[in-house]
Amino acid sequence: MKNDALSLSEIVRHVHAKAADYCALSDRIWTMPELAFDEHRSVAEQIAMLEREGFRITNKTGGIDTAFLAEYGSGGPILGILGEFDALPDLAQVSGLTEHQPTTRGAPGHGCGHNLLGSGSALAAVALKDALSAEGIAGTVRYYGCPAEEAGGGKTYMARAGIFDDLDVAFSWHPSVVNEVATKSTLAAIGAYFRFEGRGSHAAASPHLGRSALDAVELMNVGVNYLREHMPSEARVHYAITNTGGNAPNVVQAHAESIYSVRSPHLPDAERLFERVKSIANGAALMTETSVTVQIVGGCSEVLPNTVLRDVMHENMRRLGPPNFDAADHAFAREITERALTSDNVKASVGPHYASLKEKVLHDGLLPLPAREEVSMGSTDVGDVSWIVPTAQCHTACFAIGTPFHSWQLVTQGNLPAAHKGMVLAAKSMATTAADCVRNPDIIARAKAELKARTGGCEYRCPIPSEVSPYDLRAKTA
Amino acid sequence: MKNDALSLSEIVRHVHAKAADYCALSDRIWTMPELAFDEHRSVAEQIAMLEREGFRITNKTGGIDTAFLAEYGSGGPILGILGEFDALPDLAQVSGLTEHQPTTRGAPGHGCGHNLLGSGSALAAVALKDALSAEGIAGTVRYYGCPAEEAGGGKTYMARAGIFDDLDVAFSWHPSVVNEVATKSTLAAIGAYFRFEGRGSHAAASPHLGRSALDAVELMNVGVNYLREHMPSEARVHYAITNTGGNAPNVVQAHAESIYSVRSPHLPDAERLFERVKSIANGAALMTETSVTVQIVGGCSEVLPNTVLRDVMHENMRRLGPPNFDAADHAFAREITERALTSDNVKASVGPHYASLKEKVLHDGLLPLPAREEVSMGSTDVGDVSWIVPTAQCHTACFAIGTPFHSWQLVTQGNLPAAHKGMVLAAKSMATTAADCVRNPDIIARAKAELKARTGGCEYRCPIPSEVSPYDLRAKTA
Amino acid sequence: MKNDALSLSEIVRHVHAKAADYCALSDRIWTMPELAFDEHRSVAEQIAMLEREGFRITNKTGGIDTAFLAEYGSGGPILGILGEFDALPDLAQVSGLTEHQPTTRGAPGHGCGHNLLGSGSALAAVALKDALSAEGIAGTVRYYGCPAEEAGGGKTYMARAGIFDDLDVAFSWHPSVVNEVATKSTLAAIGAYFRFEGRGSHAAASPHLGRSALDAVELMNVGVNYLREHMPSEARVHYAITNTGGNAPNVVQAHAESIYSVRSPHLPDAERLFERVKSIANGAALMTETSVTVQIVGGCSEVLPNTVLRDVMHENMRRLGPPNFDAADHAFAREITERALTSDNVKASVGPHYASLKEKVLHDGLLPLPAREEVSMGSTDVGDVSWIVPTAQCHTACFAIGTPFHSWQLVTQGNLPAAHKGMVLAAKSMATTAADCVRNPDIIARAKAELKARTGGCEYRCPIPSEVSPYDLRAKTA
Amino acid sequence: MKNDALSLSEIVRHVHAKAADYCALSDRIWTMPELAFDEHRSVAEQIAMLEREGFRITNKTGGIDTAFLAEYGSGGPILGILGEFDALPDLAQVSGLTEHQPTTRGAPGHGCGHNLLGSGSALAAVALKDALSAEGIAGTVRYYGCPAEEAGGGKTYMARAGIFDDLDVAFSWHPSVVNEVATKSTLAAIGAYFRFEGRGSHAAASPHLGRSALDAVELMNVGVNYLREHMPSEARVHYAITNTGGNAPNVVQAHAESIYSVRSPHLPDAERLFERVKSIANGAALMTETSVTVQIVGGCSEVLPNTVLRDVMHENMRRLGPPNFDAADHAFAREITERALTSDNVKASVGPHYASLKEKVLHDGLLPLPAREEVSMGSTDVGDVSWIVPTAQCHTACFAIGTPFHSWQLVTQGNLPAAHKGMVLAAKSMATTAADCVRNPDIIARAKAELKARTGGCEYRCPIPSEVSPYDLRAKTA
DSSP states (O other): OOTTTTSHHHHHHHHHHHHHHHHHHHHHHHHSOOOTTOOHHHHHHHHHHHHHTTOEEEESGGGOTTOEEEEEEESSOEEEEEEEOOOBTTOOOOTTOSSOOOSSTTOOBOTTOHHHHHHHHHHHHHHHHHHHHHHTOOEEEEEEEEOOTTTTOHHHHHHHTTTTTTOSEEEEEEEESSOEEOOOBOOEEEEEEEEEEOBOOBTTTOGGGOBOHHHHHHHHHHHHHHHHTTSOTTOEEEEEEEEOSOSOTTBOOOEEEEEEEEEESSHHHHHHHHHHHHHHHHHHHHHHTOEEEEEEEEEEOOOOOOHHHHHHHHHHHHHHOSOOOOHHHHHHHHHHHHHHOOHHHHHHHHGGGHHHHTTOSSOOSOOOOOSSOOBOSOOOTHHHHHTTSOEEEEEEEOSOTTOOTTSHHHHHHTTSHHHHHHHHHHHHHHHHHHHHHHHOHHHHHHHHHHHHHHHTTOOOOOSSOTTOOHHHHHHHHO | OOTTTTSHHHHHHHHHHHHHHHHHHHHHHHHSOOOTTOOHHHHHHHHHHHHHTTOEEEESGGGOTTOEEEEEEESSOEEEEEEEOOOBTTOOOOTTOSSOOOSSTTOOBOTTOHHHHHHHHHHHHHHHHHHHHHHTOOEEEEEEEEOOTTTTOHHHHHHHTTTTTTOSEEEEEEEESSOEEOOOBOOEEEEEEEEEEOBOOBTTTOGGGOBOHHHHHHHHHHHHHHHHTTSOTTOEEEEEEEEOSOSOTTBOOOEEEEEEEEEESSHHHHHHHHHHHHHHHHHHHHHHTOEEEEEEEEEEOOOOOOHHHHHHHHHHHHHHOSOOOOHHHHHHHHHHHHHHOOHHHHHHHHGGGHHHHTTOSSOOSOOOOOSSOOBOSOOOTHHHHHHHSOEEEEEEEOSOTTOOTTSHHHHHHTTSHHHHHHHHHHHHHHHHHHHHHHHOHHHHHHHHHHHHHHHTTOOOOOSSOTTOOHHHHHHHHO | OOTTTTSHHHHHHHHHHHHHHHHHHHHHHHHSOOOTTOOHHHHHHHHHHHHHTTOEEEESGGGOTTOEEEEEEESSOEEEEEEEOOOBTTOOOOTTOSSOOOSSTTOOBOTTOHHHHHHHHHHHHHHHHHHHHHHTOOEEEEEEEEOOTTTTOHHHHHHHTTTTTTOSEEEEEEEESSOEEOOOBOOEEEEEEEEEEOBOOBTTTOGGGOBOHHHHHHHHHHHHHHHHTTSOTTOEEEEEEEEOSOSOTTBOOOEEEEEEEEEESSHHHHHHHHHHHHHHHHHHHHHHTOEEEEEEEEEEOOOOOOHHHHHHHHHHHHHHOSOOOOHHHHHHHHHHHHHHOOHHHHHHHHGGGHHHHTTOSSOOSOOOOOSSOOBOSOOOTHHHHHHHSOEEEEEEEOSOTTOOTTSHHHHHHTTSHHHHHHHHHHHHHHHHHHHHHHHOHHHHHHHHHHHHHHHTTOOOOOSSOTTOOHHHHHHHHO | OOTTTTSHHHHHHHHHHHHHHHHHHHHHHHHSOOOTTOOHHHHHHHHHHHHHTTOEEEESGGGOTTOEEEEEEESSOEEEEEEEOOOBTTOOOOTTOSSOOOSSTTOOBOTTOHHHHHHHHHHHHHHHHHHHHHHTOOEEEEEEEEOOTTTTOHHHHHHHTTTTTTOSEEEEEEEESSOEEOOOBOOEEEEEEEEEEOBOOBTTTOGGGOBOHHHHHHHHHHHHHHHHTTSOTTOEEEEEEEEOSOSOTTBOOOEEEEEEEEEESSHHHHHHHHHHHHHHHHHHHHHHTOEEEEEEEEEEOOOOOOHHHHHHHHHHHHHHOSOOOOHHHHHHHHHHHHHHOOHHHHHHHHGGGHHHHTTOSSOOSOOOOOSSOOBOSOOOTHHHHHHHSOEEEEEEEOSOTTOOTTSHHHHHHTTSHHHHHHHHHHHHHHHHHHHHHHHOHHHHHHHHHHHHHHHTTOOOOOSSOTTOOHHHHHHHHO
């Protein structure tokens, strides 16, 4: 191959050539926020762009209506770039404001910046395709359209269906307030509904004839709180009550439901803990003479970091430099910081880097690699991909330092120039690192060896049972 | 006065003269079920009828939009007849069926027969007016349009406003499965929301920064369940969770709310118990570092039975005889009994009379007066009226034996001929007893003496604080 | 038979003849308080007296070391008189004081007056024997030495062994603050230990390895408190924690135990409720990954009152008149009332008779028979006897009005002259009523017919399973 | 000073000279196990030995009966060596067995090896004194007799009294299964009783009149379990119920008590958490209409490691080599390992060193210094000393690998030759390191600078309030 066809500067050139189009795509998706598993218009927008670029489209991959695969080229290596595009409920917000103002009250909004995520990943895939095809270099570029990261775990279902199995490497990113290679593992997670059925009765006249499902929901949670002392410190169990059996105090509540999320740094530990939570649910049913059914509705494996890919990506980010924020970007960031963010927000968003970043409003550097691998107390379905194929991720500064995830403050920044700049940097980081893998197959070999060492040779096992469909839940609530 | 102008047979004649009109009114209200404090159309229908009869209308009595007073005549005695007309949520049902079939899914329905209640009371008032005016007998007839018996207690608010103060006697009734004079006291009740405010946080990443309002709601209820062992057996505390802080398990719930109903045979005991429940709420707030606000949203006093009026009414009912059910009435009653009611329903509906009534499907007799006064484990805002003025109530057979209150089985019978017959009997019972009070003022004197003895001379004290409005609650949920 | 051999005055004469001896017996037992199932010396004292009177002694009846039977005469009718003699823990008290002063700190004391109970019953048996034998009247007199009324229910075990089966009537009494025939039913009761086993661990270093049995004890009780709302109002469930797993906060408690008492007006209801409590225990074990074993340690049936015998006994008590308290009796009673009893004590001890008794310190009358049968919210193993044989009981005034059971205030009065006088009245009441049964066999026939009607012909069924021994428990604690 | 007077080999010589005497002292204390604050005979034994060596004795330092100070020499530096000697309840065990066999059932035993701890420290102090006095080198050697490490924290009370304030350095050690310098911090801890007072009542007849203190104890713990989700992961709260209000299920328990231990890596965090636990106790009191009093009974600060001293001590331990275990030592260790220890015990005792140590039964090496400072999930009152004066500790192999603390397996090895050898090594490690501080005052200067840096210049603040005495608790239980 021509030596510099896949060089950093060449890849950057290809990214820049189409950056404006994909920023526009991101902005369109920002204006049509769609909830998990309902991202039909967002998917159509992306497919249209990628078809135009010559990608071959596979719809509804893994049996999920809003999952798709866009592929270009042939032969090895097979390079996967993952995109997300689902929004969050009740976060609609007018763009570019420093105060809370919904476009439509109660409507969804892109509170996690997934409009940028999918578009930036697609941009990386297109730029990589352009570089390979310009010189006829062998290799397959795939863009994975992954729905429902926020609820249920689209990639987990896709992983269960085997559609990542033949990948050589995978890349993703997430919009952030800092520039860094992602280095942390995450928590494996299992989510499930616990639905209790009792017997209604008049709460004053004949409470002794009733069997309260709401009692069961509460007793289950009392039991879970007793469990907390006797589970590992880094595990997590949390919940919401999703059906209280109605608002009438004068009936014994016959139906009630809660949802629990059970997490641990290692999936088998999360599964063991989930079994204990199920036992508690059964105990609560016994205590109240109610019955309980458990419905798993989501799950994801912990992320297995890959230091081989991480180091290559970090070096590329070092060479690429931070986004080129201008005075207007800084001015708005400063304004929103002053009016809508607190120092607690800043601390929460940058953690151990607070001392060095607290004076800034936009991150104009690159965070160093940490001394040791840590666990982020969150979960992502990228974890499932990372068990199948060596995976690297980066974060780029798209929002003012201190902007919390899942907030209107993030939504309002989601289609501004600063966000575009962060997105373009992410596309460059992924595309250059993928290009390095083509140029230097040894990277892939070493990355795969590392993955094998980390899994101990264990096959990927999906945390969502084979009989569970993402649409079970929807059926329930229809 | 002419001796027989107010005789039983004369009153019966007046009732019959207008019975069809008021059965039609009841049927119209049955088709327009309106929830508590929202009974605008039902009120308009009644006012139109009563204005036509020459009653003077006072709208929005006691500051409540859907409360009204219709008055006829002048001078003493002042005779009050109370009507209700609010429906219940989610009980819409096609008429005359033996299976559950909503007219509109989720819509309200007249699950407590209040369409009959208001119309039957209005019919009694009109017949009484006709009797008095025919002969020019002095006396004032009032119909009280009382909203929101099912939620909040319309009469309690009206009592607080003083609009029953100058009455000499009051009458009411309730559609039932048996014919009897009401003899039981009821439970005094206080209802209140407990609203907890905490601090949200990510439930996996920083649960230690969150303060869970949902924890507080649950701990309050744990505390209340511990209270149960240490409160009098005949008291009641029950609840619903009205806000769980959202359906997301991965946030610490910052806002949550429950509603409690606290009841006891005597209002002061209910109030003392309510103070203990408030202490538990404060304890739950302390335990969780949340804050709590308490909002009283309803209340009612226990019914003070009046044996003087009761005995007069019982004698009238004995003379009037049961509703004149025909073969078609019995046929439908038998059908619904066989298809949609259980023997448990029958037991629950007739209690100690099960042995004598279990073979019947419609009650064609009159239950005897009981040996001793008992407490019904329910509550009604008629209780508040009964503290101010001697009050009598009857129940008449409008539905098949075994029909539960607040059920579709009741709704489906609510506009059938049997229901009309029961309603007309109730109108006769009330009107004849009121007429007896006019003919024989000593009844009123003795009834008032009994009331005074029962209260021990204590003034009526409204269980709803003066600053609470029925619309506070609505404001909250808007 | 000679007409007056069994007359009231003759029986009274026989009682008086031996009264001093049996008062002395009572005083000796007062000085040697022995706990349930350990009443060896108290038993020996009684046996010695009764052997001297010519009674035939059967030791260890029903397989219980401290149960015995003393029998005299032959042929029918067979008249049983029941005695109790167990003391209570930690109630040692110097006699005749108006302040708390233990003889020995922590030692047992006769806090329920069972020293009087057994001795008074033995006196009745002896007087009855003397009357029968004086004239050679046929009939068998039995004194049942019944241990452990306070814990476990000695009579229940004896009933299980069948030793009351051939009795014609049974009598018992209880020292009290009033004179009356016992008319109330009681609660059936089941008592059981719930013993949880978990796994110890260091509570700071490795709490996740521990499984807390103490958590299980607490969660079981949380569950039981949730049950309270959904059980009949007149049922009772109460408990104590009998093993907390130790006093060290820095270990996860591996062993813990509670004892529950489950009561209801009818044994089958108590049994059903006990099953629900066991389910809750199983639920708590599931919740905590511990195991639970349930050990029933006692139980008793509800008392079936017998109005035939009751009326005969009431008439005798009316003719016998109250105890003949003198000025010294009144003086001490007044002193202890003023110094050591409260008006709450008085209210609690005389209940509905408070208004008529509050001015008195010793009861010098006879309470009237009540208008209707009520349930006393207590339990006694006399209940089991009453299911097998018509049984009557009386209460006599032995203590100052207001003296609580199970208190030092009772102990201190337990061997004073007033107590002796009450005891002698009880002996007369039982002996005269038994004599009436001999003179007039129709009483027995009618009493048996009533019993049959009350049980509906159901056989007695012992609430303590056949495999449970009173010594199981002792084995545990050794 | 003569160059080699304080050399390692010279110190070793001094230790060896008296080792046999102090091993004998340890064995005597092993045979007279005394509980916390009751160590009168153990104190007398030590004082006798130290007086014989010419130490000046100060009795009852800090106002504690069994605390003492033994001092030798004059001038600086002042070198403190800390000794402990309290035993644990219910751990009496025959020596040298591989099965559980108490000397006296229920008697105390040296389950934490404090017989060795105090004697080894005294041996170090004496050897150091001998070395200094042999050559007339200036310096003060102190042995601190510190009672009640296991309960209450003797050193914390001593620290509060200021008796460590003029020390230059302090040393201690703990018998262990490995040889290592102690490098971990510990948890700061606060211990307190929560005593609830309610109102007794008959649990069947009048439960509504009772206010249950046992309910309050349970609700407090429910509240604490809800707190667990919302406190930092590395904090610890654990408890025991120390008074359940009695074993009778038929009374409402009027008195009940629990003890809580609240721990966190930093004392201020533990104190904040303790305030939250107190709020929960107050909440439980509010919920139950009981009152609560809180009695702090102990506390300790986290250990501040001192890397300057740690490194000097580690170098000395490296030079000293492991204990010189012989074939008999190994044979017994193997026997107890096989018969009385599990692989879980081994894992728990050596943690991350399991792979390298699992084949051994006695540790014959020295563990390396760790890469980073960790927190041990335990607490010790050495922590309080470490806030006042630079402190170093070592652990030496006295017991078979896998021997748990607070077990009969440890007691049975506590006076065997292997334990003596470990104790002598500890004495050498402390004495040589202390000698280095005398020879090279710069060590002290640097150690003090490190301490100052670690405290940030904050003064030591005792976690036990000034008004709390260790004898408060005893008063309570007398």
